[in-house]
Amino acid sequence: MxxxxxxxxxxxxxxxxxxxxxxxxxxxxxxxxxxxxxxxxxxxxxxxxxxxxxxxxxxxxxxxxxxxxxxxxxxxxxxxxxxxxxxxxxxxxxxxxxxxxxxxxxxxxxxxxxxxxxxxxxxxxxxxxxxxxxxxxxxxxxxxxxxxxxxxxxxxxNFQPYPVEILPEKLYMGNFKQACDQQIQRNLKIKAQVNISEQPATLFAEGGKYLHIPVPDSLEADLFSSFATICHFIALVAKVLSPGSYSVQVPNIYLLSCCLQRAWDYVLQCKTNMRPHRGFVKQLSDWETQIYGTTITDISEPNY
The missing domain is CATH 3.40.250.10 (Rhodanese-like domain)
Structure with missing residues (x-):
């Protein structure tokens, strides 16, 4: 109807x-x-x-x-x-x-x-x-x-939101405060975490898998060189755990098994105010080119 x-x-x-x-x-x-x-x-x-x-x-x-x-x-x-x-x-x-x-x-x-x-x-x-x-x-x-x-x-x-869910019960995206919240970790059953920030997360669940990429939030920050490491980490823990992720960058990197445009549109549905800076968008485009051997997504469009 x-x-x-x-x-x-x-x-x-x-x-x-x-x-x-x-x-x-x-x-x-x-x-x-x-x-x-x-x-x-x-x-x-x-x-x-x-x-x-x-x-x-x-x-x-x-x-x-x-x-x-x-x-x-x-x-x-x-x-x-x-x-x-x-x-x-x-x-x-x-x-x-x-x-x-x-x-x-x-x-x-x-x-x-x-x-x-x-x-x-x-x-x-x-x-x-x-x-x-x-x-x-x-x-x-x-x-x-x-x-x-x-x-x-x-x-x-004052309501404190939880990280948004990218893949049901598998992949989440949140901020640093949420990454350090043990109650959130327990409720979402987070067993692995990717943290892209200068500051390491604290109080992460004992025994969980943890990857820290120490880069600043700036246009000049080099994330591209860590993309392969992030994807390998998530793919590895996904075989035995339900991975949790706490960075706006990670879902776009991991979902680029499809083209950047599809990954972008999908993540944007989950987090409607997602707005990564242009430096990161350019690196995502470079990552797409490396995976497919050609550039598929035109990042000059206003959507990006």
């Missing part, structure tokens, strides 16, 4: 953990996360910042009009198909609610613009249904579940 799409658990995880100066959860029009389960289930535990849909009532239209992400979840919906009996089963509550949202948006759009022009569209983005519902998400990310209902603006400002 147009306007409704499935959202994988790792995609919602990344939506929850985006950050600019502060967590993006503090932005009023960033995320509307709705729990379609029973009141009892919601009270027991729900995903952070989620609100329960009261008796399947659609949120205020003004609230949804400009929201970037609207995500609905129930217990364990796993597809966009509803019952062949012509009614929604209990396990399809999120689909039912998303369908209601679309009906309201269509009605609102026609009221605002009876001629049906593009400017009268109510939303720009589809309503997302969490694949596998709360059951699957909480199994993967139990540390993002809570009983807390009301979130004050200051609490959202």
């Amino acid at each position: 147009a306007g409704i799409a499935l959202c994988e658990p790792h995609c919602l995880y990344n939506i929850l953990n985006q950050k600019r100066r502060v967590s993006r959860l503090a932005e009023a029009n960033y995320l509307c996360l709705l729990d379609a389960r029973t009141q009892h289930e919601y009270n027991e535990s729900h995903i952070i910042t989620a609100r329960r849909i009261e008796q399947y009532l659609v949120p205020d239209s003004e609230e949804l009009r400009c929201v970037r992400y609207c995500v609905v979840y129930d217990c364990e919906t796993s597809s966009l198909d509803y019952s062949s009996k012509g009614r929604y089963e209990e396990s399809e509550v999120s689909f039912y609610c998303a369908d209601l949202f679309l009906k309201q948006t269509e009605l609102e759009a026609s009221r605002l613009d009876p001629l049906g022009e593009e400017g009268g569209q109510f939303t720009r983005h589809p309503v997302l249904i969490l694949r596998g519902g709360y059951k699957r998400f909480s199994a993967c990310y139990h540390f993002l579940s809570t009983q807390k209902i009301l979130w004050m603006p200051q609490e959202l400002d």
Whole structure:
């Protein structure tokens, strides 16, 4: 159905953990996360910042009009198909609610613009249904579940995001503070770490695999000479461990088994404010040329 799409658990995880100066959860029009389960289930535990849909009532239209992400979840919906009996089963509550949202948006759009022009569209983005519902998400990310209902603006400002997930349960990308956080290491089960900075990470889990590339964050820094070492390290630990990575550079280097453009676009979906400096982008382009024997990606385009 147009306007409704499935959202994988790792995609919602990344939506929850985006950050600019502060967590993006503090932005009023960033995320509307709705729990379609029973009141009892919601009270027991729900995903952070989620609100329960009261008796399947659609949120205020003004609230949804400009929201970037609207995500609905129930217990364990796993597809966009509803019952062949012509009614929604209990396990399809999120689909039912998303369908209601679309009906309201269509009605609102026609009221605002009876001629049906593009400017009268109510939303720009589809309503997302969490694949596998709360059951699957909480199994993967139990540390993002809570009983807390009301979130004050200051609490959202101070919310500390986790590293974004590049490859589900395999590869993460974060900052130096996250790299040194033992709670994050335990929750994400980090067993290996690549640290690209002048300062070595502290308090890394005992027995974990660790690679430190001591280079400054500057246009003149030489990362190219370490690319092969980084890729070899990740490939080696991936055979026996679930590798964790904590640098904006590493995923782009490792994912260059495909061309730079595809690797770049993929990482950008995971971390929407990824902006490495031009010196590193040029070295990535050189790495692509070395791998493929020719330059595939035109880094003079504004996207890079």
